[in-house]
Amino acid sequence: MREHWQIWSGLLSDQICDDLLALAGDFQDAKVIVRNGGQMVDAETRRTDIYPMPYGGAGAKKAHSILGDYVALANRACFGFDLAEFYEFQLFRYKAENQGYYQEHQDVLWVGRPFHRKLSLTVQLSDPDDYDGGEFIFADYVPQPPAEEIKKRGTVIIFPSMISHRVDPVTRGCRYSMVGWYEGPQLR
Secondary structure, three states, rough: OOOOOOOOOOOOOOOHHHHOOOOOOOOOOOOOOOOOOOOOOOOOEEEEEEEEEOOOOHHHHHHHHHHHHHHOOOHHHOOOOOOOOOEEEEEEEEEHHHEEEEEEEEEOOOOOEEEEEEEEEEOOOOOHHEEEEHHHHHHEOOOOHHHHHHHHOOOEEEEEOOOEEEEEOOEEEEEEEEEEEEEEEEOO
């Protein structure tokens, strides 16, 4: 039986988490992709700030150098996807002042691209004592990893991009995470 996700609780050191956070420049309002392929800010779907690190940039290369081996390990052990390369990384900031959250969603972009996102990863960069709320939760049809493992700083979770997931509202403080997507030829 294949797993729904792979988790390494507290994998990354505080120093590596700080180094990843230091890659951020100016955060911007996160957008959602709309039917025509465009993007727009939609506070009903998500309230979070992002710092994008597109493919080829120094930040994305640094993140991939730290996390790429774990993606390969998870893929080999559990998922078996035909992967080409990482797509991009983003730093997320969820703030209590606007009850930052992200409604349940999938990460696959199904149309208009010759490649699909196949594996998603989330890295917990905040100490759990720095915020309340902000739980990362998979859809009801997926077994949940232990909440205390997910919230531990430095935790890495890798899962198929078509599995629905969400981040509940942050009610105190600020939660930082890094997300990334690895893609390959279209799913058939």
